[in-house]
Amino acid sequence: MTNHLFDQLFGYHAGSDAPFVTPLGGAALSHDDFLALSARMANVFVAQGLQKGDRVAVQVGKSVPALAIYAACLRAGLVLLPLNTGYTVSELAYFLGDAEPGLVICDPAKAEGLSPILPEGATLLTLDNAGNGSLMDAVAQADAQHDPLPCGPDDLAAILYTSGTTGRSKGAMLSHDNLLSNARALTNLWRFSADDVLLHALPIFHTHGLFVAVNVCALSGASMLFHPGFNLDDIIADLPKATTLMGVPTFYTRLLDDPRFTPMLTQHMRLFVSGSAPLLAETHEQFERRTGHRILERYGMTETNMNVSNPYEGERRAGTVGFPLAGTELRITDPTTGAPLPDGEIGMIEVRGPNVFKGYWRMPEKTAEELRGNGFFITGDLGRIDADGYLSIVGRQKDLIISGGYNIYPKEIEVVLDDLPGVLESAVVGIPDADFGEAVIAAVVPAPGATPDPEALMALLRPQLARFKHPRAIRILDELPRNTMGKVQKNLLREAFAATPA
Ligand code: MLC
Numbered sequence: 323m324t325n326h327l328f329d330q331l332f333g334y335h336a337g338s339d340a341p342f343v344t345p346l347g348g349a350a351l352s353h354d355d356f357l358a359l360s361a362r363m364a365n366v367f368v369a370q371g372l373q374k375g376d377r378v379a380v381q382v383g384k385s386v387p388a389l390a391i392y393a394a395c396l397r398a399g400l401v402l403l404p405l406n407t408g409y410t411v412s413e414l415a416y417f418l419g420d421a422e423p424g425l426v427i428c429d430p431a432k433a434e435g436l437s438p439i440l441p442e443g444a445t446l447l448t449l450d451n452a453g454n455g456s457l458m459d460a461v462a463q464a465d466a467q468h469d470p471l472p473c474g475p476d477d478l479a480a481i482l483y484t485s486g487t488t489g490r491s492k493g494a495m496l497s498h499d500n501l502l503s504n505a506r507a508l509t510n511l512w513r514f515s516a517d518d519v520l521l522h523a524l525p526i527f528h529t530h531g532l533f534v535a536v537n538v539c540a541l542s543g544a545s546m547l548f549h550p551g552f553n554l555d556d557i558i559a560d561l562p563k564a565t566t567l568m569g570v571p572t573f574y575t576r577l578l579d580d581p582r583f584t585p586m587l588t589q590h591m592r593l594f595v596s597g598s599a600p601l602l603a604e605t606h607e608q609f610e611r612r613t614g615h616r617i618l619e620r621y622g623m624t625e626t627n628m629n630v631s632n633p634y635e636g637e638r639r640a641g642t643v644g645f646p647l648a649g650t651e652l653r654i655t656d657p658t659t660g661a662p663l664p665d666g667e668i669g670m671i672e673v674r675g676p677n678v679f680k681g682y683w684r685m686p687e688k689t690a691e692e693l694r695g696n697g698f699f700i701t702g703d704l705g706r707i708d709a710d711g712y713l714s715i716v717g718r719q720k721d722l723i724i725s726g727g728y729n730i731y732p733k734e735i736e737v738v739l740d741d742l743p744g745v746l747e748s749a750v751v752g753i754p755d756a757d758f759g760e761a762v763i764a765a766v767v768p769a770p771g772a773t774p775d776p777e778a779l780m781a782l783l784r785p786q787l788a789r790f791k792h793p794r795a796i797r798i799l800d801e802l803p804r805n806t807m808g809k810v811q812k813n814l815l816r817e818a819f820a821a822t823p824a
């Protein structure tokens with residue numbers, strides 16, 4: 323038996339001295355160098371006593387060794403659990419408790435804070451942004467010879483946590499074939515080849531930067547210019563060396579705001595892909611006017627990888643996400659009854675295919691709520707298929723804010739706010755934001771007799787939640803608007819706050 327995903331993505335490059343990944347300001351690593359690094363790292367993991375199926379939780383900055391952790395986990399049959407670098411210790415405690423990793427890898431600066439919350443028997447190794455730490459010390463001593471463990475299509479490759487409307491995060495279990503089938507579909511559709519150079523500026527703890535971007539490059543033999551984050555000066559400096567860019571809409575609005583982003587700078591480019599959040603039709607059109615390129619917008623999610631994409635050839639239609647990927651089925655259903663609806667009607671987007679995950683880690687009831695027995699996944703997004711077959715996402719049934727491509731479930735913030743002194747209850751909404759698409763605003767109703775101060779509430783909330791979840795403003799209200807059923811009317815809050823955002 324072979325290693326289903328590793329062999330196809332990385333293994334077949336053995337002996338190739340073509341560049342695979344070039345860190346910003348550093349030297350390129352060839353495919354073969356990257357393989358050797360992942361082999362040493364896999365030996366370190368095995369030496370820790372980790373066995374097939376064990377979880378490896380990783381909260382480190384973006385770097386080439388951080389990427390090698392992914393490849394090393396695959397080759398050792400381990401399950402990668404990547405974590406947003408912004409998560410606080412109190413957020414991490416939940417993930418570590420739930421996933422029970424046998425190994426945790428973190429930045430040295432976080433090691434002290436994490437030690438008390440390590441699951442029993444787990445080891446802690448460190449890796450900093452420059453590639454130093456106890457992980458790399460062990461890698462330097464490790465054998466470069468490692469035989470990838472046999473892994474089948476249904477073996478788990480990763481668990482990615484997504485928040486939920488209840489405020490409790492769910493670990494989406496992704497198999498080797500979930501990832502491989504999706505990488506194949508995207509590579510073919512977007513015409514990736516060994517001639518491509520992807521400008522990679524997304525984080526690698528989410529589906530977009532980790533699986534969409536990295537897997538497509540690994541599978542096709544393309545190479546990556548690996549930036550630690552999105553910095554306009556660096557992006558503009560490296561664009562001439564790239565052929566493709568993948569980003570969230572904020573990447574494109576920021577580029578358009580910069581006068582250095584000219585047709586000259588982009589004329590050699592082959593493809594710009596956008597996803598993770600809605601790309602305004604206006605941004606799409608402005609981008610075409612400025613560069614002559616039409617952004618290719620696609621739609622996906624953690625649980626399903628990518629589902630739907632605008633075509634490579636053919637019209638990339640602004641305001642739509644295109645057609646189902648090869649092998650993926652798409653249907654629109656009545657959100658209440660689940661009955662399929664005809665094209666043209668708005669309803670729940672459901673998808674089925676080899677890309678759809680294996681369920682939520684240790685949450686069979688949650689899995690059953692969202693993944694139908696017939697294999698269709700209920701996305702929580704509302705959409706419509708037009709007469710030409712293009713899907714438009716018209717809204718979300720889930721109470722979700724997407725800020726700069728990061729998902730923020732209001733409930734997660736509300737439970738923290740509700741617990742603060744002087745707070746009776748709270749409601750969190752997203753309002754339009756020119757840079758991030760949506761921005762978080764919180765409404766707080768004081769407890770009887772209390773007069774909570776927004777700044778003091780923010781100070782208490784900060785250590786508990788990652789920075790990107792912090793409300794941009796906290797508004798004190800006498801009461802929350804409710805309908806006759808007692809449900810908070812968030813649409814009214816959204817309208818009121820959008821009208822007076824400051
Ligand atoms: C940073 N900040 C954010 C934020 N990113 N706040 C809200 N939302 C965000 N997305 C905070 C910073 O901590 C900082 O706080 C302040 O806002 C200003 O930050 P910045 O310097 O302007 O931000 P920057 O570091 O440039 O990051 C912006 C960004 C980044 C858009 C480049 O957020 C990003 O890379 N987003 C991509 C997320 C992603 O990969 N999503 C894919 C999910 S997978 P302070 O206190 O310092 O002022 C998925 C499935 C699919 O959705 O279909 O792909």
Ligand code: AMP
Nearest residue numbers: 597598599600620621622623624715729
């Ligand atoms: P995540 O759970 O982080 O994987 O985010 C997935 C969610 O991002 C989807 O359910 C959608 O709501 C949203 N999303 C992804 N791509 C797009 C897109 N192109 N347009 C609108 N929303 C998108």
